[in-house]
Amino acid sequence: MLKPLGDRVIIEVAKEEEKSVGGIVLASSAKEKPQTGTVIAVGxxxxxESGQKIPAAVKEGDQVMFEKYAGTEVKYEGNEYLIVSGKDIIAIVE
Amino acid sequence: MLKPLGDRVIIEVAKEEEKSVGGIVLASSAKEKPQTGTVIAVGxxxxxESGQKIPAAVKEGDQVMFEKYAGTEVKYEGNEYLIVSGKDIIAIVE
Amino acid sequence: MLKPLGDRVIIEVAKEEEKSVGGIVLASSAKEKPQTGTVIAVGxxxxxESGQKIPAAVKEGDQVMFEKYAGTEVKYEGNEYLIVSGKDIIAIVE
Amino acid sequence: MLKPLGDRVIIEVAKEEEKSVGGIVLASSAKEKPQTGTVIAVGxxxxxESGQKIPAAVKEGDQVMFEKYAGTEVKYEGNEYLIVSGKDIIAIVE
Amino acid sequence: MLKPLGDRVIIEVAKEEEKSVGGIVLASSAKEKPQTGTVIAVGxxxxxESGQKIPAAVKEGDQVMFEKYAGTEVKYEGNEYLIVSGKDIIAIVE
Amino acid sequence: MLKPLGDRVIIEVAKEEEKSVGGIVLASSAKEKPQTGTVIAVGxxxxxESGQKIPAAVKEGDQVMFEKYAGTEVKYEGNEYLIVSGKDIIAIVE
Amino acid sequence: MLKPLGDRVIIEVAKEEEKSVGGIVLASSAKEKPQTGTVIAVGxxxxxESGQKIPAAVKEGDQVMFEKYAGTEVKYEGNEYLIVSGKDIIAIVE
Incomplete structure (x- = not known):
């Protein structure tokens, strides 16, 4: 198991379907938008600075939108995840 | 539903009418001004740092002006929104 | 009505008279100085960080000097205003 | 009257005499040093961040040295002043 | 013994196996991912700023992932270690 | 008298002797080291940010080492001094 | 005696032996690693910001590793020392 530290959150990134026209793969315009994924674990x-601990605003299983290009890609037991800071999560998709 | 996190606010951006003269679309001079929109949801x-939580200064339904180029565009259920930090909202239009 | 948020202040900028000599408009040397205006509304x-709220140091109707190039121009009901941060207001002209 | 805001101080800058040799004006070497002036008004x-207000370390009438290139020049009722932040005042000349 | 100071952590970096095809060493794609290692000592x-001391989130023997390029390489009694700041440790591998 | 403000300290800089060989002045290698001087006055x-005042760590008459290139040169009553921030004083020479 | 100020520490830097092969001095690969030395004095x-004083994490006589390129070289009574900030000391060698 991967246990993220601090305000980090592990996300399984949702795959975007690519549209193809006549076999040519078109980069979806949505790719320039924030990415979405599922929260797998939270730190x-x-x-x-006052010493108070602020728990994460998301929890396991939440569908979230996060800033594109945020975080660090990790590979764990054959799967790929993204570990992002809680401040880079924009919204929960309910 | 999209639930913004932290001090983020979801805005439906007001469309600006473009003036055209004889079919030629003229970029409105107002386009260099801040944009306006309607608040859809607030974090x-x-x-x-003292641990105190400061609620957003705007609420759902408020008409607001916000810094141009601020925020992140998101697409949700076919609609486009802008998610901006509360500090980028300049004024409420009452 | 426009209601500025946070420490923002709405200012109606005083127009500077341009001196002309024989029809040639001369840029006033005063233009390189801070601008002056009237406070229309304060946030x-x-x-x-301690949670304490510090009210603006200026009030409606005050004549103020503010840093040139500070703030954001807005157009509202046909009038142009400048919205500046309170920290960019240099002095009150009494 | 000009009332400076926050930690700002209004200074009437002392004029430096320029030495001339045979009619040629020589830039005084002292010009590369901090400037001096008289405090006219203090904010x-x-x-x-704790909310405590720290009064200015100088008062009206003080002769002060301040960092060269600090502050903003203002013109008021025909006179020129410099408005500097209190942190740019180096020393009081007693 | 090496005793790290402050929030520093000493890590024995896990060696990555390089795949070779017909004798040609291929840089593993995993090399662009964060590195892993074993915690040897914690500060x-x-x-x-409030004076409170926050102990490290990891302990001796923990398997950890840390940001690539973080930390300082040290050599001690013939062995090589990496000393990283606690904030550069991304996750514990349990 | 010059009264430094805040954490500033006025220093009379010690002159370094230049070695000359056969009339050629050699820049002392020591010149690349921090400079030393005598404290003349302290702010x-x-x-x-908590409002607490921290007095200077040096006092009048102390011999000190300070970071080269720190501070502002001032001329006062024909003498030259350096006014440096307390944080640029490295050590007291006892 | 040299008395370092604030969180500064005076270090006598350990000399690294240079390996020579047939008279040619080879830069030791260890030179790219942090340097070690002995603590001579601590501030x-x-x-x-809360006003609390945090004593140094090292004491006189400690053998320490510190970030290469950190600190300021000083010469005192014919000896050369390095004065570094406590935050640049990586580890104590016990």
Whole structure:
């Protein structure tokens, strides 16, 4: 199991379908938008300078939108995940 | 439903009418001004280093002006929205 | 009505008279100085990291000097205003 | 009257005499040093993140040295002043 | 013994196997991913501006993932270690 | 008298002897090291964000080493001094 | 005696032996690693924004590793020392 540290969140990124016209793969315009994915694990939260711990605003299983280009790709047991900072998660898709 | 996180606010951007003269589309001079829109959803607010949570200064339905080029465009259920940080909202239009 | 947010202040900028000599418009040397204007509306003030709210140092009707190039131009009901951060207001002209 | 805001201080800058040799004006070497002037008015002081207000370290009438190139030049009722941040005042000349 | 200071952590970096095809060494694609290793020693933690000490989120023996290019390589008694800041450790591999 | 403000310290810089060989002045290699001098006056100290005032770590008459290139040169009553921030003083020479 | 100020630490840098092969001096590969040395004196520690003083994490006589290129070289009574900030000391060698 991967246990993210601090305010980090592990996300399984949703795959975007590529549209093809006559066999030519077209980059979806949606690719310039933020990506979406499913939260797999959350860290214990971030610590303020006052010492207070702020838990993550998302939880396991949440569908989320996050800033494109945020985070670090990791490979674990054959699967690929993205580990992003909680501040790079824009919204929960409910 | 899209639920913005932190001090983020989801805005439906007001469309600007383009003036055309004899079929030629003229870029409105107003386009260099801040944009306006309607607040669709607000996050729970930002957290100060002291741990205090500051709620958003705007609420659903507010007409707002926001800094041009601020925020991230998102597409959700066929509609386009802008998710901006509360600090990029300049004024409420009452 | 436009209601500025945070420590923002709406200013109606004073027009500078341009001197002309024999029909040639001369850029006033004063133009390189800070601009002056009248405060039209003030936001609720800025919030310190301690949570304390600091009200604006200016009020409606004040004549103020502000840093040139500060702020964002907005157009509202046919009039042009400047919305500046309170920290860019240099002095009150009494 | 000009009332400076925050930790700003209004200074009437002391004029430096230029030495001339045979009619040629020589830039004084002292010009590369900090400038001096007289404090005309002081703001209410700066506000710490803790909310505490720190009054200016100088008062009206003080002769002060300040960092060259600091501040903003203003013209008021025909006179020229410099408005500088309190942190750019180096020393009081007693 | 090496005793790391502050929020630093000493890591013995896991060696990555290189795949070779017909004798040609291929850089593993995994090399662009974060590195993994074993925690050898942890410092006393970081000190917040409030004076509170936050202990490290990892302990001796933990298998961790950390940001590639983070930290400082050290050689000690013939062995090579990496000393990284706690904030550069992404996740614990359990 | 010159009274430095905040955490500033006025220093009379020690002159370095230049070695000359056969009339040719050699730049001393020591010139690339920090400079030394005597503390002439100290300000009231710096103010923390908590409002607490931290007095200077040096006092009048102290021999000090300070970062080369730090501070502002001032001329006062025919003498030249350096006014440096307390944080640029490296050590007291006892 | 040299008394370092704030969180500074005076270090006597350990000399690295250079390997020579047939008279040609080879730069040791270890030179790209952090340097080691002996702590000669420590300052009173750093002051947090809360006013709390944090003493140095090292003491006189400690063998330490520190970031290469950190600190300021000083010469005192014929000896050369390095004065580094406490935050640039990576580890104590016990």
């Amino acid at each position: 214990e939260g971030r610590v303020l | 729970e607010g930002r957290v100060l | 609720e003030g800025r919030v310190l | 209410e002081g700066r506000v710490l | 006393e933690g970081r000190v917040l | 009231e100290g710096r103010v923390l | 009173e520690g750093r002051v947090l």
